[in-house]
Amino acid sequence: MDWLRRNWLKLFLFVISSALAAGVFMTSIWGGNADGRHETFLITIGSAMTVAIIVVASIETALNEREKEQARKEATRAASDLALAYQTVLNPLADSLGILASAYATASPALLPPASLTATQASESKAIIKTVLMAAAILTATPDSSSSLPRARSAYYRLTDRGDHKFTLDDWAGRAPKPRISIEEADGSHFLHDVLEKSFYFAGKATGLVSKIDQLSLRYRSVIAVPVKAGAREFGVLVVDAPKDTDLTDVHVQLMQSLAGLLGTALALALP
Structure with a gap:
């Protein structure tokens, strides 16, 4: 019932269009066997039905365009709301948590942690990295329409030698x-000077930049x-890329x- 309530006008126009098309077909048959004023009358009726079909098709096109425009507006509004949520909640929260975690790790006594804690830190940090990478790959570029697999690719590169400007792939x-x-x-x-020491690097149609890699x-x-x-501590670079310049x-x-x-x-919290 909900579908019918939303699409009753389209269904009505479809029925009218089909009936008019059938009418044009029938009048063309009858007109071929008629003569004189009867033939003229049938031609007039057929022409009127043809014009009516064009009008109905125009109305259907206008309805479809209006729905597309509404969908575009809703998508734009959703993107704006999401951006506002990142700006006002998630980004400040992540920054504050990072500062607290860094301060906690720095203030902790420089003693070797128990083996059980070390094992937990190692396993959980790997799980967290994998979760973040999956989120980056899934929540950015639209997945493939046929397979539903991610079209984006994400990677975390760990800073392994600052002097040599070297970053090593940790996971992807x-x-x-x-x-x-x-x-x-x-x-x-x-990576070191344009990303890690600054804020981010974005290559794509939105910026006009290209990948420097x-x-x-x-x-x-x-x-x-x-x-x-996390605070003053620098760990590495998180990257996501996608096939089209409009994907990101x-x-x-x-x-x-x-x-x-x-x-x-x-x-x-996981690394000493």
């Missing part, structure tokens, strides 16, 4: 192939890289910053 999720094992030299310098890549056209920190948006930048903040908090 999303579409194949597997990302590069390490980012170093000029690419590592980009692989400018001519045929596998991805949009990239977001954000720093993973400003809202996804804020999502990635929230995920990176939560990951930084977890790492501050």
